[in-house]
Amino acid sequence: MLLDIFLTFLLIGFVSFGGGYAILPIIELEVTRHGWMTSQELIDIIAIAGMSPGPIATNTAVFVGFHTMGFPGAVTAAVAVTLPSVLIVLTIAVFFYKINEVPAVQSAFYGLRPIVTALIIFAAYSFAQSNGLFTWTKEAMMGAVVFLFCLFALFRFRWHPALVIFAAGVAGIVVY
Template identity: 75%
Template sequence: MLLDLFLTFLLIGFVSFGGGYAIIPMIQLEVERHGWMTSQELIDVIAVAGMSPGPIATNTAVFIGFHVAGFWGGATAALAMTLPSVLIVLLLASFFYKINEAPVVQSAFYGMRPIITALIIFAAFSFAQSNGLLAFTKDSLIGGLLFLLCLLALLKYKWHPMLVIVVAGGLGILLY
């Protein structure tokens, strides 16, 4: 089991780019393929991982590893998830100043931006669909309204994200 966790999260760490939210679809695919959690359990894990300090992808890996194999599963998943980044950063750091200005490198980074955005949007829709938020129920309409109010508070009124989280949590307690 530990070897499966290690190899799975090592692969995810090596082939995923764009930050934690862009990695979530790949984590979801692997968790479902291995049968480690139900879709609802994974949604709950991602929600907690997103609110926990640290990178969401690593936090998610730790929670999944812990769920599957206890303490050593969490430690194994964390190591496997972070090892590729550490290795890649160490390798690229020595060449960074030389390759950063190269036109082909700049072009590659510009080319990756749309796919990273698409992966983040895919993750949002995937989890909204799994959580029943795309159906028109009373709860989904309240959730949609809460989403719009939070977005408005962040974009127009420039509220601090922590304040929005606290207010949304309070409204969730009152409304649900």
């Protein structure tokens, strides 16, 4: 089982670009495919991982590994999901100054930007759908109001994200 966790998160680490939120749909696919947890359990874990210090993808991997195999699973998942990034960054660092000005390299980086944005939007849509935000229940409507308030506070008033998270938590306590 530890080997499965290692190989799964190693593969996720190698094929995922764009940061933690872009990786989450791939983690969800693999975790549910292996039967390690349900989508709802993973959504709960992602919520905790997002509130925890550190990268959300690594935190999610740690929580999935811990849920599946305890402490050894957490360590295995953390090492596996971060190892590709370490290897890729070290390799790129060695050659970056030599290839940075190559037009094909610059074009590749520009080409990756739209897919990263699409993956982040897809992850947000999937989480909203899994949490019932597209249904017409009282809870979903209140969730949509809290969501819109949070967006407004972030964009219009430029509130610090930690303050918005705190306000959303307080709203959750009051509303639910």
